[in-house]
Amino acid sequence: MTNKKGFTIIELVIVAVFASLLFILFFVQKTNLDAMERDEDRKIAINAMYYALEESFYKDHGYYPSEISEENITVIDPALWTDPNGFNLGDPLGSYFYEPADCDAKNHCKKYILKANLEKEDTYIKVNRN
Numbered sequence: 001m002t003n004k005k006g007f008t009i010i011e012l013v014i015v016a017v018f019a020s021l022l023f024i025l026f027f028v029q030k031t032n033l034d035a036m037e038r039d040e041d042r043k044i045a046i047n048a049m050y051y052a053l054e055e056s057f058y059k060d061h062g063y064y065p066s067e068i069s070e071e072n073i074t075v076i077d078p079a080l081w082t083d084p085n086g087f088n089l090g091d092p093l094g095s096y097f098y099e100p101a102d103c104d105a106k107n108h109c110k111k112y113i114l115k116a117n118l119e120k121e122d123t124y125i126k127v128n129r130n
Contacts, residue, residue: 035119038084042095042116043124045080049089049098050114050126052076058130066100066107083116 053064056075068089070078087094095117102110116124 032120039118039120039124041084042118045083045096046114046116046124046126048076048080049073049096053112053114054129058128061108063108063110064100064112064128066103066109068098 052073052075057073065072070081081089083095089096097115099113100109111128114126118124
């Protein structure tokens, strides 16, 4: 009887299959976590816009603007106007949208809706408070 040391082909194939499954599972979970992080960034940006509109713009002017941008809402970080994919607020390919409502001839609006299209959840929506 000779005693041979080493692994059989079957053992190596089983280890390779198991390692491949772990590798696939890792990258699927990493992709999900990355998408959830981008969604959280979108929510943070929409919340910043919302509070800037409510606590700064509306309190100073008594109405909401017909358009928002870093020119008329200066109290938030300019980087928040761009979504995680690099598109600005209102860009058709982007994920941030501002929809004013009940506007008069001077573009003074009584209502608005802020939206962010999310990857892992339903659309995130904030509406005017006043």
